[in-house]
Amino acid sequence: MKGLYMMELDVQKWRQRLEEVELLYTKLLNISCQQKDLMAAFDPDTQGQVEQLDALLQEREGLMQRIDMVSISQEEEINLLKILEQEGHTERWRLARQMQQDYQKSRQELQSVLQTIQENDQKTQDKMAEAIKELGSRLANARENVRATRAYTRYGTSSEGWFIDQKK
Numbered sequence: 001m002k003g004l005y006m007m008e009l010d011v012q013k014w015r016q017r018l019e020e021v022e023l024l025y026t027k028l029l030n031i032s033c034q035q036k037d038l039m040a041a042f043d044p045d046t047q048g049q050v051e052q053l054d055a056l057l058q059e060r061e062g063l064m065q066r067i068d069m070v071s072i073s074q075e076e077e078i079n080l081l082k083i084l085e086q087e088g089h090t091e092r093w094r095l096a097r098q099m100q101q102d103y104q105k106s107r108q109e110l111q112s113v114l115q116t117i118q119e120n121d122q123k124t125q126d127k128m129a130e131a132i133k134e135l136g137s138r139l140a141n142a143r144e145n146v147r148a149t150r151a152y153t154r155y156g157t158s159s160e161g162w163f164i165d166q167k168k
Contacts, residue, residue, distance in 0.1 A: 022106060039127035
């Protein structure tokens with residue numbers, strides 16, 4: 001009976017982990033939407049947007065690390081499938097079957113969330129590439145303007161000089 005009790009605790013932990021993963025992915029979706037919205041209205045001249053984007057990226061990284069720690073590992077899924085294959089219709093088998101069904105349901109529910117996150121990320125990356133290209137163009141123009149100003153003002157050349165006659 002003790003083994004059955006341990007399995008029930010595992011089922012409870014399993015469900016808690018699945019719920020936590022779903023919550024974390026929902027938070028990740030929220031951050032992804034914020035990043036997409038921020039980049040849609042991105043203006044390199046507006047102060048604070050780069051800092052906002054950086055804060056979102058850091059928060060996102062933390063969530064991704066947490067998801068990696070909490071997610072059901074492939075090894076755990078394989079062990080669950082082994083129980084289902086090796087045991088007959090016992091109480092332990094029934095619990096393992098319930099865990100597998102919970103896992104499959106959770107994966108299906110997360111599919112649309114993951115797809116939306118990927119779409120948002122693609123849009124964000126496209127906007128970032130545009131912003132980098134625009135900033136690169138502005139930098140090139142600024143450098144050209146500096147060169148033109150230096151040439152016009154004869155920066156680096158002296159307007160005064162000495163004439164030394166070497167004839168004796």
